[in-house]
Amino acid sequence: MKPWPNFPGGEVRSAEMETFWRLISLQDHNTRIVLAGACALGAAAGLVGTFLLLRKRSLLGDTLGHATLPGVAAAFLVAEALGYAGKSLPVLLVGAALSGVTGMAAVILIRKFSHIKDDAALAIVLSVFFGAGVTLVTAVQQLPGGNAAGLDHFIYGKTASMTTSDAMVIFGASLAVAVMCVAFFKEFALLCFDEGFAGAAGWPVRLLDVVLMTLVVVVTVVGLQAVGLLLVVALLVIPPAAARFWSDRLGVMAVAAAGIGLLSAALGVAASALFPRLPAGAVIVLCAAVFFAISMIFGARRGVLVRSYGERQGMVRLRREHLLRAIYECAEELSSPEQAVSVSQLLAKRPWKRNALRREIEHAAEAGLATAAVDGGDVQLTGRGVAEARRLVRNHRLWELYLLHHAEVAPARIDRDADLIEHVLDPKIVDELEALLDSGRRETFVPGNPEKLPT
Amino acid sequence: MTWTEIDTWIVVTGALISMACAVPGVFLLLNKQSMLGDAISHAVLPGIAIAFLVTGTREPLPMFLGAVIAGLFTGVLTEVIHRRGRVESGAALGVVFCSLFALGLVLIRLAADRVDLDPGCVLYGAIETAVVDVNPVPQIAWLSGGMLAVNFLLAGMFYKELRISAFDPALSTACGIPARWMQHGLTVVTAMTTVVAFESVGSILVIAMLIVPGATALLLSPRLSVVLGLAMAVAAFSAVAGHVAAISVIPAALAKLTGFAALGAVSSAGMMAVLSGLTFFLVLATVRLAQRRPQ
Numbered sequence: 014m015k016p017w018p019n020f021p022g023g024e025v026r027s028a029e030m031e032t033f034w035r036l037i038s039l040q041d042h043n044t045r046i047v048l049a050g051a052c053a054l055g056a057a058a059g060l061v062g063t064f065l066l067l068r069k070r071s072l073l074g075d076t077l078g079h080a081t082l083p084g085v086a087a088a089f090l091v092a093e094a095l096g097y098a099g100k101s102l103p104v105l106l107v108g109a110a111l112s113g114v115t116g117m118a119a120v121i122l123i124r125k126f127s128h129i130k131d132d133a134a135l136a137i138v139l140s141v142f143f144g145a146g147v148t149l150v151t152a153v154q155q156l157p158g159g160n161a162a163g164l165d166h167f168i169y170g171k172t173a174s175m176t177t178s179d180a181m182v183i184f185g186a187s188l189a190v191a192v193m194c195v196a197f198f199k200e201f202a203l204l205c206f207d208e209g210f211a212g213a214a215g216w217p218v219r220l221l222d223v224v225l226m227t228l229v230v231v232v233t234v235v236g237l238q239a240v241g242l243l244l245v246v247a248l249l250v251i252p253p254a255a256a257r258f259w260s261d262r263l264g265v266m267a268v269a270a271a272g273i274g275l276l277s278a279a280l281g282v283a284a285s286a287l288f289p290r291l292p293a294g295a296v297i298v299l300c301a302a303v304f305f306a307i308s309m310i311f312g313a314r315r316g317v318l319v320r321s322y323g324e325r326q327g328m329v330r331l332r333r334e335h336l337l338r339a340i341y342e343c344a345e346e347l348s349s350p351e352q353a354v355s356v357s358q359l360l361a362k363r364p365w366k367r368n369a370l371r372r373e374i375e376h377a378a379e380a381g382l383a384t385a386a387v388d389g390g391d392v393q394l395t396g397r398g399v400a401e402a403r404r405l406v407r408n409h410r411l412w413e414l415y416l417l418h419h420a421e422v423a424p425a426r427i428d429r430d431a432d433l434i435e436h437v438l439d440p441k442i443v444d445e446l447e448a449l450l451d452s453g454r455r456e457t458f459v460p461g462n463p464e465k466l467p468t
Numbered sequence: 469m470t471w472t473e474i475d476t477w478i479v480v481t482g483a484l485i486s487m488a489c490a491v492p493g494v495f496l497l498l499n500k501q502s503m504l505g506d507a508i509s510h511a512v513l514p515g516i517a518i519a520f521l522v523t524g525t526r527e528p529l530p531m532f533l534g535a536v537i538a539g540l541f542t543g544v545l546t547e548v549i550h551r552r553g554r555v556e557s558g559a560a561l562g563v564v565f566c567s568l569f570a571l572g573l574v575l576i577r578l579a580a581d582r583v584d585l586d587p588g589c590v591l592y593g594a595i596e597t598a599v600v601d602v603n604p605v606p607q608i609a610w611l612s613g614g615m616l617a618v619n620f621l622l623a624g625m626f627y628k629e630l631r632i633s634a635f636d637p638a639l640s641t642a643c644g645i646p647a648r649w650m651q652h653g654l655t656v657v658t659a660m661t662t663v664v665a666f667e668s669v670g671s672i673l674v675i676a677m678l679i680v681p682g683a684t685a686l687l688l689s690p691r692l693s694v695v696l697g698l699a700m701a702v703a704a705f706s707a708v709a710g711h712v713a714a715i716s717v718i719p720a721a722l723a724k725l726t727g728f729a730a731l732g733a734v735s736s737a738g739m740m741a742v743l744s745g746l747t748f749f750l751v752l753a754t755v756r757l758a759q760r761r762p763q
Contacts, residue, residue, distance in 0.1 A: 071559035072503055079672065094726040119749075126756055129683050132558065133502040137683055137748060140506075140676030144741025147673065148714065151735040152722050243569055250562035254555050292577050298570035305563055309553045317552055 044286050050180035051278035051297065054236050057187035058248035059256070059274030060194045061228050063267045066253040067205035072132070073226075074249035076120065076139040077113045077233050078242045082146025084112025086153050093156060102238065109234045116142050117226055179238070186235040190228050194267070201225060202263050244294040248274050251301040258312025273308075277301035334405050336373045337382065339363055340394055341402035350399050353391035411446045418449065475711065481609045482707035482740055485665050488616035489677035490703040491623050492658045494696055497682045498634035499651060503558065504543065505678040507565035508655070509662050509671035511542040513572030521579055532663055539659025542568060543652060608668055615664045622657060623696065630654075631692055669737040676741035677703065684748045687755050702747055710740030 065071050088108025092098065116138050123134040175183075194201070203211040204221050212218045229249070236245035256269035281297030310317050339362040344352040359370060374392055377383040382398035385391075394402055496502055515538025519530040542564055549560040623630065629650060633640040637647035658678070665674045685698035715733040723731040 066556065066559050069556050069558060071556065071562050072506075075503075075506065075562065090722070090726055123752070127687060127752055129686065130497070130500050130502070132500060133497050133679055133683050136502040136506060136675050136679040137745065140672060140674075141680065141741055141745030141748075143672045144676055144738045144745065147670075147738035148718065148734045148742060149738075151733075151738065152719070152731060155731055156726070243566065243573075246562065247566035247570065250559055250566060254559045254563050257555065258553070290577060292573055295570035295573040295577075298566055299574065302563070302567035302570070305567075309549065309555075315554060320554075 041286070044282070046177055046180045047175045047286075047293070048279060048282050050175050050183040051240065051282050051293070052275045053180075053184045053187035054232070054240060054245075055248055055252070055274030055276075055278030055297070056271040057190040057274075058232050058236065058245065059252035059270035059272070060191055060267055061225075061232050062249040062253040062274075063256065063263070063270045064194075064201050064205055064225055065229065065249060066257065067263070068225075071250045071254070072135055073117075073120075074229060074233055075246045076135045077116060077229060078237060078246055079139045079146075080116025080119075080142040081109035081113045081234060081237060083142055083149055084108035084110070084115075084146075086146055086149030087112070089153050090149065090156075106234055106238070109237065110230055112142065113230045113234060117230070175240075183235055186231055190232055191271075193224070193228055197221070197224060198264070198267075205263070240297075241294050244297055247298040247301060248278075251298070251305050252277065255301070255305040255308040255312075258308040258315045260314050273301065273304050277304060332373055333377060333380075333382075335363060335365075336370075336377055337394070337398060337402040338405050338409065340383065340392055341399070341406050344394065350394060350403065353393040355391050359392070410450055411443065414446045414449055415442070418446075475715065477606050477609055478736055479708050479711050481606065481612050481668055482711060482736065483704040484609065484612035484616050485668055486677045486681065486703035486707045486740065486744075487700045488612060488619050488661055489665060489674060490681040490699040491616075491619040491696065492654060492661055493678035494682040494685070494692075494699050495623075495630055495634055495654055496658065496678060497686060498692075499654065501651070501654075502679050503561055504546075504655065505658060505662065505675045506672075507542050507546070507561045508539045508659050509666075509674050510565040511568040511572075512536075512538045512659065512663060512666075512671075514538055514568050514575055515541075515572075517572050517575035517579065521575065532660070535663040536656060536659045538568065539662065540652065540656055542659075543655035547648075611664050612668065615661055619657060619661060626650075626653075669740070673737050673741045676744055680741070680744040680748050681706070684744070684751050687748075687751050702744065706744035706747055707740050710743040711736045713743060714739035 062071070062074070065073060085105050085108050088104050088111075091108075092101070092104045097104070119138045119142075120134045123129050123137065124131060129137075200211075200216065200221050203216060204218065204225065208218055211221075232249070233245050236248070252273040253266070253270040255273050256266045259269050260266045277300040278297050280300040282293055284296045284300070285291045285293035308316065313319060336359075339359050340354055341350055343354040343358045343362060344350050347354065356367070356370065356374075360367060365373075374383065374385050377398070378385045382395060382401060384393050384395060493505070496504055512535035515534035515536070516531050517534075518538075519534025522534075523530040546557070546560045546564045549555050549563060550557045553560070555563070629640075629645045632643065633645055633647040633650040640647045640650070662671070662674050662678075665677060669677065681699040681702040682695070684702045685695040688698055689695050714736040718734050718739060719731045722734070
């Protein structure tokens with residue numbers, strides 16, 4: 014054992030420091046066990062939860078967890094009736110798994126044979142099975158020597174008092190789940206993103222679904238008795254939802270979800286070891302919730318900040334394009350695109366506010382696209398501005414023509430904000446449209462081709 | 469089995485609270501918000517805990533307010549995460565209610581010196597002990613009846629608005645009935661009903677009372693007014709039948725199964741949920757068979 018290093022200027026070791034040191038150095042056997050078990054569960058749940066989230070079935074874990082209760086109680090009753098000890102863990106786990114599977118079957122049954130929505134089916138099975146569970150538990154409590162203390166753990170868990178064998182079970186199950194997830198990664202990905210295609214391509218979709226559900230059942234049942242219902246559900250839902258903000262790639266997301274689950278579990282166990290009054294399971298959930306909040310705001314892929322920045326950039330670009338096109342079209346009506354136009358002409362062109370227009374003109378002037386006379390006088394495009402505006406106007410008019418001639422869209426619905434036609438349409442069609450634009454056959458509301466782009 | 473005055477009150481209270489739950493439940497179903505009941509029933513825990521920590525009493529009014537605010541908070545937070553974060557709505561709900569429930573557990577544990585709040589009683593509920601103060605009517609029966617009256621009145625007053633916002637939110641908003649505000653209102657009513665139901669049936673079984681009668685009724689009729697009536701009938705039936713089964717049939721059957729003759733009554737609230745579930749599956753089977761026959 015390493016001695017605690019003395020702080021400069023003080024030899025006092027407070028009891029809290031001692032506890033902290035014991036925790037950090039993992040000296041406590043118990044802390045090690047709980048940490049290993051919780052982390053393994055967190056990672057496995059995060060991994061499986063990723064697929065659940067992408068299949069829009071996050072709350073399935075919730076229903077499944079509640080649906081195990083009648084199985085646990087019934088297994089206890091049956092075992093007692095047959096003369097065995099009801100409280101043996103394997104018996105209860107088998108009961109839990111059986112009734113969880115029955116619950117899943119009931120959900121599928123409701124989905125198949127009625128127009129009841131998915132979420133309602135989940136709610137029905139969850140509450141009715143839990144009701145049966147509560148009923149049976151009240152019966153178990155009345156049995157001689159059958160106080161339901163052991164069954165209680167299935168609801169709240171007993172994270173802090175996990176035994177070595179519990180941790181071993183969790184570890185083994187988590188490992189198995191992780192191996193299965195890696196082995197079936199491609200198949201599950203297909204299931205998540207295009208179930209119909211998977212079925213048409215000859216994959217056994219139903220079977221794959223059952224495999225995935227089985228993994229969920231394993232994680233839930235194993236987690237239930239060790240850490241409780243709330244924690245299992247939370248670990249299935251929150252880490253994947255948080256990981257979704259960081260990546261669009263399934264592999265990255267799955268690893269991130271497992272990592273967040275593991276880290277939340279580690280932090281939660283550490284916190285509850287430091288402050289023994291805090292319930293470990295609940296603290297783990299709160300840690301995961303903090304990770305979720307951070308991810309939602311700062312997530313690199315779909316986080317709120319990143320997305321609102323992108324939306325802002327889009328708006329700025331759109332407003333500038335509106336201005337350039339309006340100046341160009343006004344000038345074109347007068348004589349040439351280089352002609353200066355007045356603000357009142359521009360105001361008549363689009364429904365915009367005078368102040369917003371003035372601000373936009375200033376921005377365009379700063380960017381070197383237009384020159385503005387002082388005090389809201391005339392506006393003139395620079396050489397660069399004319400080139401840019403010409404490109405925009407051309408694209409726009411081609412779009413309008415395309416929609417008129419090729420897409421059977423009512424003229425009233427033609428979008429005035431079309432952009433980058435070359436990226437979307439076939440070059441052949443673009444050529445055809447250019448010819449149309451140059452010919453006299455154009456409609457009155459589509460003005461002539463400003464100029465062809467150099468090809 | 470012997471029928472006492474307590475049994476009468478259990479049946480009456482159970483029927484009243486089930487019917488009170490069934491009314492907002494139908495609209496939850498139509499809005500595809502069924503799991504909201506699940507979320508709210510978990511998420512009110514921190515509301516109750518904070519109300520206790522702030523006021524230091526177990527007076528019903530602060531608890532009630534705390535729970536309703538927490539319920540509304542759940543609804544709003546879920547919507548924010550769903551809209552701003554583009555998280556699928558079920559997952560958003562899961563994130564919110566798990567986190568809030570955990571927060572509630574931590575708060576209760578931290579305040580354990582001063583609080584006598586048992587998370588177990590919130591989870592299970594015990595209608596048998598809730599009605600013991602018979603003089604001449606138990607408080608919980610009054611509350612349940614009052615809640616039923618309020619829900620019935622609100623549903624009647626806003627029937628047209630609730631119906632249009634449930635079936636066509638876009639049209640409803642265009643007509644000047646903002647569907648989102650109707651949903652928030654529904655959330656508040658659901659939270660209030662849930663809190664009243666807590667004491668008698670517990671937080672999980674409330675979900676059965678909210679959703680199952682409405683779902684059963686929706687199997688039988690496409691007309692909203694008929695669905696509401698049927699849902700309340702199913703609710704009342706499963707409450708009565710549930711209690712009767714809990715004190716007679718089930719203990720006898722279990723006693724025969726396990727060989728312990730001395731088994732007493734099992735949880736009435738649990739059996740009420742089971743009976744509503746049985747009714748649902750029975751109706752589902754009947755409707756399917758009836759549809760098949762004419763061909």
